Amino acid sequence: xxxxxxxxxxxxxxxxxxAAGVMGLSAAGANLSFAAGPAGKKLVVIILRGAMDGLNxxxxxxxxxxxxxxxxxxxxxxxxxxGALPLTTGFGLHPALPGLAAMYANGEALFMPAASxxxxxxxxxxxQDVLENGTTSxxxxxxxxxxxxxQALNISPGAIGxxxxxxxxxxxxxxxxxxxxxTLPAPDPETVDETLELYDNDPVLQAALQGAVDxxxxxxxxxxxxxxxxxLTRAAGxxxxxxxxxxxxxISLEGWDTHANEGGVSxxxxxxxxxxxxxxxxxxxxLGSHWANTAVLIATEFGRxxxxxxxSGTDHGVGGVSFLLGGAxxxxxxxxxxxxxxxxxxxxxxxxxxxxxLRSLFKGVLRDHWGVDVNALNTTVFPGxxxxxxxxxxxx
Amino acid sequence: xxxxxxLTAAHRFGMGARLGELDTIAPDPANWLNAQLTDVSSTxxxxxxxxxxxxxxxxxxxxxxxRQEDRDSDAPVxxxxxxxxxxxxxxxxxxxxxxxxxxxxxxxAFFDTVSTIKRQEQMQPPKRRASTPINTIxxxxxxxxxxxxxxxxxxxxxxxxxMYESLTDDIAVRTQFATTTPASFRxxxxxxxxxHFSIDFNKNLITVPTALTMEREAIRPHVTGKFYDMLVxxxxxxxxxxxxxxxxxxxxxxxxxxxxxxxxxxNLARETLELHTLGVGGGYSQDDIIEYAKAITGWxxxxxxxxxxxxxQFVFDPLFHEPGTRTIMGKSxxxxxxxxxxxxxxxxARHPSTANHIARKLAAHFHSDTPPxxxxxxxxxxxxxxxxxxxxxxxxxxxxxxxxxxxxxxLRNSEEFLIAAYRAFNFATLTPEVYFYLFEVMAQIPFSxxxxxxxxxxxASWASSSVIAARLNLAVQIGQNIENAPLPPDYAxxxxxxxxxxxxxxxxxxxxxxxxxxxxxxxxxxxxxx
Numbered sequence: 008x009x010x011x012x013x014x015x016x017x018x019x020x021x022x023x024x025x026a027a028g029v030m031g032l033s034a035a036g037a038n039l040s041f042a043a044g045p046a047g048k049k050l051v052v053i054i055l056r057g058a059m060d061g062l063n064x065x066x067x068x069x070x071x072x073x074x075x076x077x078x079x080x081x082x083x084x085x086x087x088x089x090g091a092l093p094l095t096t097g098f099g100l101h102p103a104l105p106g107l108a109a110m111y112a113n114g115e116a117l118f119m120p121a122a123s124x125x126x127x128x129x130x131x132x133x134x135q136d137v138l139e140n141g142t143t144s145x146x147x148x149x150x151x152x153x154x155x156x157x158q159a160l161n162i163s164p165g166a167i168g169x170x171x172x173x174x175x176x177x178x179x180x181x182x183x184x185x186x187x188x189x190t191l192p193a194p195d196p197e198t199v200d201e202t203l204e205l206y207d208n209d210p211v212l213q214a215a216l217q218g219a220v221d222x223x224x225x226x227x228x229x230x231x232x233x234x235x236x237x238x239l240t241r242a243a244g245x246x247x248x249x250x251x252x253x254x255x256x257x258i259s260l261e262g263w264d265t266h267a268n269e270g271g272v273s274x275x276x277x278x279x280x281x282x283x284x285x286x287x288x289x290x291x292x293x294l295g296s297h298w299a300n301t302a303v304l305i306a307t308e309f310g311r312x313x314x315x316x317x318x319s320g321t322d323h324g325v326g327g328v329s330f331l332l333g334g335a336x337x338x339x340x341x342x343x344x345x346x347x348x349x350x351x352x353x354x355x356x357x358x359x360x361x362x363x364x365l366r367s368l369f370k371g372v373l374r375d376h377w378g379v380d381v382n383a384l385n386t387t388v389f390p391g392x393x394x395x396x397x398x399x400x401x402x403x
Numbered sequence: 404x405x406x407x408x409x410l411t412a413a414h415r416f417g418m419g420a421r422l423g424e425l426d427t428i429a430p431d432p433a434n435w436l437n438a439q440l441t442d443v444s445s446t447x448x449x450x451x452x453x454x455x456x457x458x459x460x461x462x463x464x465x466x467x468x469x470r471q472e473d474r475d476s477d478a479p480v481x482x483x484x485x486x487x488x489x490x491x492x493x494x495x496x497x498x499x500x501x502x503x504x505x506x507x508x509x510x511x512a513f514f515d516t517v518s519t520i521k522r523q524e525q526m527q528p529p530k531r532r533a534s535t536p537i538n539t540i541x542x543x544x545x546x547x548x549x550x551x552x553x554x555x556x557x558x559x560x561x562x563x564x565x566m567y568e569s570l571t572d573d574i575a576v577r578t579q580f581a582t583t584t585p586a587s588f589r590x591x592x593x594x595x596x597x598x599h600f601s602i603d604f605n606k607n608l609i610t611v612p613t614a615l616t617m618e619r620e621a622i623r624p625h626v627t628g629k630f631y632d633m634l635v636x637x638x639x640x641x642x643x644x645x646x647x648x649x650x651x652x653x654x655x656x657x658x659x660x661x662x663x664x665x666x667x668x669x670n671l672a673r674e675t676l677e678l679h680t681l682g683v684g685g686g687y688s689q690d691d692i693i694e695y696a697k698a699i700t701g702w703x704x705x706x707x708x709x710x711x712x713x714x715x716q717f718v719f720d721p722l723f724h725e726p727g728t729r730t731i732m733g734k735s736x737x738x739x740x741x742x743x744x745x746x747x748x749x750x751x752a753r754h755p756s757t758a759n760h761i762a763r764k765l766a767a768h769f770h771s772d773t774p775p776x777x778x779x780x781x782x783x784x785x786x787x788x789x790x791x792x793x794x795x796x797x798x799x800x801x802x803x804x805x806x807x808x809x810x811x812x813x814l815r816n817s818e819e820f821l822i823a824a825y826r827a828f829n830f831a832t833l834t835p836e837v838y839f840y841l842f843e844v845m846a847q848i849p850f851s852x853x854x855x856x857x858x859x860x861x862x863a864s865w866a867s868s869s870v871i872a873a874r875l876n877l878a879v880q881i882g883q884n885i886e887n888a889p890l891p892p893d894y895a896x897x898x899x900x901x902x903x904x905x906x907x908x909x910x911x912x913x914x915x916x917x918x919x920x921x922x923x924x925x926x927x928x929x930x931x932x933x
Contacts, residue, residue, distance in 0.1 A: 189872065191876035
């Protein structure tokens with residue numbers, strides 16, 4: 008017997024280039040069966056992993072220290088060439104986010120600066136855990152606040168995780184399916200059908216594979232969804248908008264750890280933001296009429312140092328920026344407090360002071376968008392958080 | 404045709420049958436399993452993999468190289484920013500590495516090193532770091548024969564590459580070994596215990612070097628030894644001390660605590676009680692966690708600043724240790740230094756809740772998500788009666804009648820599926836990068852469960868649409884690479900024997916191509932389950 012094992016994926020690059028794999032285009036009608044969200048309200052949580060540099064995204068252009076500490080990478084004030092897009096007095100948006108700026112102008116987006124999960128140790132791993140588990144420590148809970156929020160509702164609207172595995176924010180008692188674009192070529196439809204037949208006496212595996220076929224049919228040709236961030240958000244949008252689609256989705260977008268070559272109006276952050284802007288417009292487009300009932304929360308584990316470093320980047324900090332957008336959002340404004348950037352106002356002399364607890368933002372959205380009971384928010388969803396009040400006036 | 408017991412031995416206890424293996428097992432399946440428990444010759448020593456001390460020395464070399472590079476470039480590098488030192492009012496000494504004469508300065512330098520290390524997480528998984536074309540990477544064994552040429556001493560980036568290469572090599576060796584070993588029950592047990600004491604290499608750059616050494620150094624030697632010995636080996640292992648932060652947990656009234664105003668980190672103490680021994684609801688309180696956390700203050704690692712003579716090794720440093728008697732679950736433990744916590748661990752290992760917690764996990768892993776209570780009770784009793792003798796517990800698992808009945812209830816997790824597929828088709832020569840990639844496709848890269856609780860061990864977690872779709876995609880790729888092998892239904896009969904259903908046999912027999920047939924064979928419910 009000869010087994011050509013070395014050739015399996017020997018050209019892994021070739022596989023990666025191959026047709027993006029999505030299951031079962033042959034399937035007839037798709038069949039999702041989530042309960043509808045509370046009054047059809049959709050909630051999307053996007054986690055920007057790696058700690059996005061909030062100061063170069065929502066630019067505090069009246070702070071002298073911002074320009075003093077970032078001589079090489081600061082974004083110029085609105086009105087100047089390559090300057091920020093105007094927001095409320097004192098703040099501007101990175102010019103790579105025109106779509107988001109338009110949403111803001113349209114009253115569909117707001118920003119919370121100086122925002123942080125209740126954690127200031129500057130470790131990605133622990134910071135993301137705290138952001139997602141809804142407590143004040145990395146091992147405070149081994150499940151996620153979004154899953155616990157689903158449980159707190161009388162009829163759970165269900166959720167989908169965009170990614171190969173369920174992200175911590177969606178882990179928990181409520182069962183959550185996942186979807187991820189495959190880097191392997193799709194099998195031919197006959198093989199899919201034969202495999203479904205193999206499971207005639209195994210309902211669990213058959214349902215799982217059928218689910219993949221159904222989701223694949225809803226998503227359609229991956230190549231039509233763009234690439235990178237946009238592919239993920241458009242896929243999420245299609246699933247949320249589908250008949251019987253879930254009420255929530257969690258999406259992880261990676262690549263924000265800009266220690267080097269972060270840059271100002273060019274560099275890694277600029278290209279990430281261009282992609283993010285495209286991804287958000289794509290999400291809104293796929294959601295279609297559901298956009299009016301949608302809130303999109305965008306958060307990152309922490310912010311970055313005020314000062315740029317020696318490699319045209321920034322390092323792990325504390326206070327960051329969070330976004331809230333969607334047709335259901337009372338936008339066109341900033342949320343929370345701004346602590347200032349003078350040396351004396353910084354956290355430990357180097358970072359944006361975490362003036363706004365992200366749990367306030369999350370609680371405000373869950374209470375006013377989904378109607379989650381405040382007592383549940385204070386005790387089970389965000390345990391021991393009664394003293395952290397929900398942010399008011401986030402939702403239309 | 405091999406009988407059903409051979410199949411149970413190969414699939415439920417072992418990691419899947421290789422071609423012809425069921426015939427070897429058939430004469431005496433129980434004996435085939437038991438022999439693996441008493442034969443301790445199956446180790447990974449022949450592969451000359453790096454040990455923890457050498458691996459951490461490499462890390463500290465990296466740290467010093469990086470400092471030197473930053474100094475040379477004269478650039479302010481905030482990875483190195485003296486934040487922790489700054490909060491202690493000790494930032495001025497941040498460059499006194501090793502050379503410092505007095506104790507306070509050396510410890511100050513150590514805390515500075517710690518704050519540096521804590522900022523060095525790698526958000527980029529190793530696959531994206533690979534810059535070498537994939538077809539030039541040879542297997543780890545061949546690689547060691549090749550001379551490595553450097554232009555001068557390695558740069559910090561090259562040292563990072565070395566750390567990740569060690570990691571991917573180690574994963575490849577471990578996987579190849581599981582793919583080819585005739586003692587696959589023993590390998591399953593290794594994975595069970597490794598996952599019981601789950602650690603994750605992604606936490607931080609310093610957790611990369613020791614993520615896999617822990618299994619080799621603390622798990623494998625005790626898989627059929629005493630639970631207490633494994634427990635001590637794990638809780639004092641560099642991998643665990645780094646992953647759950649105990650290397651920087653300080654008694655508030657210890658010398659270091661008083662000098663620098665530092666305090667406890669409860670992570671390791673909490674997980675020792677909640678996950679490693681008694682289990683949730685096992686009879687301990689938050690106060691017990693804090694008391695035990697104080698008992699293990701001082702369990703740390705020799706580093707370039709303090710305890711340099713034990714660089715990269717486990718160290719009990721009395722200067723971190725909280726003085727005084729500890730009271731845990733009603734029992735007093737006088738301050739006897741390191742033995743204070745060892746005595747507590749002995750009591751945790753002997754606690755009835757621990758026996759029950761371990762028995763339940765073993766039964767759920769090897770039998771089904773909802774194992775019979777009789778099996779749990781049986782294992783728990785043996786654990787208690789033999790003072791946690793894992794050889795006796797494993798023998799009891801083999802002897803349990805429940806294990807030879809109602810087979811194929813348990814869905815294989817993705818690593819188990821991959822290894823069962825590799826075993827069936829003898830995929831033993833993939834490169835480390837390809838192994839790593841395939842685990843990634845399957846969403847189960849070893850040692851990256853992301854939680855100290857380890858990987859989920861239930862059907863709902865693995866029977867998800869995206870997991871099954873990924874398995875089908877991969878099965879099709881594998882099927883296309885099999886040549887000159889028996890026809891798919893015959894092949895499946897050899898691997899799955901009498902359990903292969905008529906439905907599956909007929910579908911394999913009716914496959915359009917052999918490639919499709921092999922793919923379908925891997926997707927049969929009989930192979931997806933165990």
